[in-house]
Amino acid sequence: MRQRAALVLGAVAAAALIAPAGAWAHGLVGRQDLPIPRWLFAWGAAVVLVVSFVALAVLWATPRLQQVQERRLLGVPRALEVVAGGLGVAAFAVVVYAGFAGTQSATANLAPTVIYVAFWVGLPMLSLLLGDVFRAFNPWRALGRGFGWAARRIGGEGMPEPMAYPERLGRWPAAVGVFAFAWVELAYAQRDDPSTLVTLALVYAAVQLVGMSLYGVERWCDRGDAFSVYFGLFARLSPLHWRDGAVYGRPPLSGAPRLSPVPGTVALLCVMIGTTSFDGFSQGTTWSSIAPDLQSFFADLGLASDHALEAAFTVGLVGVCLAVALLYRLGVAGMHTVGEHKSTEDLSHKFAHTLVPIALAYVIAHYFSLAAYQGQALASLASDPLGDGSDVLGTASATIDYQWITATGIWYVQVGALVLGHVSGLILAHDRALAIYSRARDATRSQYWMLAVMVAFTSLGLWLLSAAAQQ
């Protein structure tokens, strides 16, 4: 019988200064994960190392994932696309309405849980399983297409052609958009305020409509719309591919090598990995020892207390994203020294897609329990979206079952996701190396560098979840 009833003081007293923003990322979270124990950390790290070296020895010797045949599974009627788009717009309207008209308590209003849990965390996982489903439901894309259709009906042939999308812009708008969302979630003081959130959602949608009207709906969604690009990247790992009015089957991961490495792609992936890392990092002791100093530095510059805290978190967010970018760059610089001395810029682009599974693994490791628990709140929130006591669907009194998976079960999901992400990244990198190096020996040697990068990312991921970082 363990009767451990201890109070942790000292260090916690210091941490408490930033506790509202640090320890509890937002008011939405009723339960936080326990840090993974040391034994599991050790096992996870050991498996990663063994798998990596075994992979070097046994992986195939000719590229397999660069050109794959997709198998047509079934056709998708065009009407279904229209229906899905309509549903997306309707859901968006309900969330915006709830955000403005409903209670401003974060947990009792539908908007924050839909935005932070169903949308931001649920859709990446869904995209892995089912492919790019967001594309069909994307409300601003549906609106953009609707407006385009109406304009053509009214204006006839006189409609101007969209401008050519600037090549140099690439995926930069998406990188900026994902960073902005992460900033709102992790640094912004009003992150839980329903009306603020939906105001930002409306602003975002308006910007997308402008982008689509300038450059064309599909072009903008492929490059500029942060969420289309974000979910679309994860969907590349999926065995399902929706295109040309049909669903196609393909080997998992095989969509990733087709990623065109336009400008901003590497930045986007570093933002994705960096912001998730910072979410974990900001809950740990290292950050809680730095943050008060940063906060008081900004307070001394004349910022009010909460803005100083926002500034401190912004610095942290940018810092971790840059650290992730630097790590990837180091690996690429290492590869540059091998064999034919390919340019680092070129290598950086050619291996960008290998970061996609790592980014998804980070998302799952950090947010699985949020989806697993807070996701259940959608049942009651959907029935009472405004938090005014109504019960539209009869499920308003549904509660969250915190016991369907144990803390140990969550640990296995977290470590499992990181190990699988690691292996997937290695496979993609290995396959790409075989495709671009003319000598197999150079391909293998170049991969020592990528291996080091992947091991670093996975160890970082494990460390962020561990007691060493979380305390």
Next chain:
Amino acid sequence: MGPDETATTETQVAEPAEPEVPTVEVQGGKPKGGVQRLEFGSGDQVRFKVESDVADEIHVHGYDVAKDVEAGGSATFAFKGTIEGRFEVELEQRGVQIAELEVSP
């Protein structure tokens, strides 16, 4: 930015028979000495006490247990630690976290 280092618990050393009940002190609507962590093992009896100089409702998230406390009064919590994880203990009306409950396997 000097956190109060001297924060301690109000332990009654005089009565060894009584199992030590961790106490969270609330002063001016804030936890004295910062947010403390209350640690228990899974399946154990979770017991702690909140002494508050302000009236509010104390809410243990996850377990969804809530008790009212009067200004200058105290509230004692006792329930079985069946859900593993870390949970926020909050002054509901003020929206201030006063402690963190940890139930580990």
